[in-house]
Amino acid sequence: MIAELPPVRLEGARLRVVALPLVSPFTTSFGTQTRREAVLVEVFGEGMRGFGECAAGVEPGYSYETRETSLEALRRYILPAVLGTDPSTPTQLAARWSWVRGHNMAKAAAEMAILDLAGKAAGMSLATILGGTKEEIPSGVSIGIQPSLPATLTMIEGYLAEGYRRIKLKCKPGYDLELAAEVRRAFPSTPLMLDANSAYSLSDLERLRQLDSFDLMMIEQPLAHDDLVDHAALQSQMETPICLDESVESMADLRAAFRLGSGRILNIKAGRVAGLMPAVAIHDACLSQGWPVWCGGMLETGIGRAANLALASLPGFTLPGDTSASDRYYRQDILETPFRLSPQGTLPVPQGPGLGVVVDEAALDRASVHLEVIS
Numbered sequence: 238m239i240a241e242l243p244p245v246r247l248e249g250a251r252l253r254v255v256a257l258p259l260v261s262p263f264t265t266s267f268g269t270q271t272r273r274e275a276v277l278v279e280v281f282g283e284g285m286r287g288f289g290e291c292a293a294g295v296e297p298g299y300s301y302e303t304r305e306t307s308l309e310a311l312r313r314y315i316l317p318a319v320l321g322t323d324p325s326t327p328t329q330l331a332a333r334w335s336w337v338r339g340h341n342m343a344k345a346a347a348e349m350a351i352l353d354l355a356g357k358a359a360g361m362s363l364a365t366i367l368g369g370t371k372e373e374i375p376s377g378v379s380i381g382i383q384p385s386l387p388a389t390l391t392m393i394e395g396y397l398a399e400g401y402r403r404i405k406l407k408c409k410p411g412y413d414l415e416l417a418a419e420v421r422r423a424f425p426s427t428p429l430m431l432d433a434n435s436a437y438s439l440s441d442l443e444r445l446r447q448l449d450s451f452d453l454m455m456i457e458q459p460l461a462h463d464d465l466v467d468h469a470a471l472q473s474q475m476e477t478p479i480c481l482d483e484s485v486e487s488m489a490d491l492r493a494a495f496r497l498g499s500g501r502i503l504n505i506k507a508g509r510v511a512g513l514m515p516a517v518a519i520h521d522a523c524l525s526q527g528w529p530v531w532c533g534g535m536l537e538t539g540i541g542r543a544a545n546l547a548l549a550s551l552p553g554f555t556l557p558g559d560t561s562a563s564d565r566y567y568r569q570d571i572l573e574t575p576f577r578l579s580p581q582g583t584l585p586v587p588q589g590p591g592l593g594v595v596v597d598e599a600a601l602d603r604a605s606v607h608l609e610v611i612s
């Protein structure tokens with residue numbers, strides 16, 4: 238349940254792009270990233286500032302949304318829809334851009350900034366606003382495609398030693414069966430899963446079925462980004478649970494996935510589904526349907542990470558997600574206190590008002606490559 242917050246008046250907004258080098262290149266079936274360029278939304282009102290982070294990448298490999306499309310949607314349509322209007326609740330504000338088709342990650346960034354501001358104005362943490370019940374989030378780590386199998390094994394060993402509770406490996410056709418076999422041999426009881434980012438088709442059925450012998454928790458998004466029908470066919474012929482990511486961008490997609498049997502688990506990313514409030518509704522639907530969920534990630538800076546942790550504190554998030562510590566991504570995050578992994582392999586849910594994090598203004602300025610005022 239989402240707490241209804243008192244109305245806030247939005248007096249101004251800014252759009253910023255921060256560029257942060259990744260500690261190591263991140264390779265998926267759709268490409269390699271060496272740094273993250275994140276669009277940040279800042280909203281001003283009530284004498285305060287709220288921050289939101291856009292999940293979009295630089296290139297349209299995961300989604301059609303990019304740094305440029307999200308900047309354009311935010312400056313032309315999404316922010317003008319909510320700026321300078323009467324005091325309104327976050328729900329009322331989000332309703333003003335619902336006419337904009339698509340651009341879910343851009344909408345989610347604006348919503349996050351508004352919720353941060355409204356939470357600060359009301360003295361309420363984002364986790365409390367969203368209906369969170371946990372204070373610590375057991376965390377997994379998502380490992381990109383590595384140059385060699387030994388490199389992958391070394392990396393896994395390091396993350397397990399740090400305390401991570403689940404290993405996710407990116408895979409693609411030809412970098413899958415041997416990978417799963419070798420990792421399973423080296424780590425017989427580690428909670429393990431694969432993420433294909435849509436790299437397979439039903440013609441790979443026999444190959445995918447062979448993954449059933451490796452005791453995987455799940456395989457994430459094996460088939461096309463916009464498919465639910467073939468995923469249902471695959472799930473009916475495979476024992477390993479399918480977890481959907483790219484294929485579920487709305488409640489309508491989710492209902493179709495339930496009806497068809499396109500999987501058994503959902504990775505929830507607020508950016509993919511147009512915001513935290515829609516993400517909570519999707520979480521609630523999964524909880525009633527008996528689908529476990531976990532919180533995905535998009536290599537967020539500390540700002541987006543704080544929102545992910547608040548979302549992951551809801552009761553249906555029963556599986557460790559991609560909510561890794563700041564140092565798994567960045568040498569220098571943009572928070573005064575970066576997120577650290579506890580020895581138990583958990584991250585804390587921020588308890589302060591709004592996102593509950595303090596931005597390191599100097600680090601933010603150093604990382605900024607673009608700043609514009611929206612009026």
Ligand code: OSB
Pocket residue numbers: 299378379432434482533534535536537559560561
């Ligand atoms: O498919 O979950 C994905 C990163 C960028 C784009 C898509 C995905 C990912 C990850 C990384 O797997 C998750 C994270 O640690 O943030």
Ligand code: MG
Pocket residue numbers: 432434457458482483504
């Ligand atoms: Mg994924």
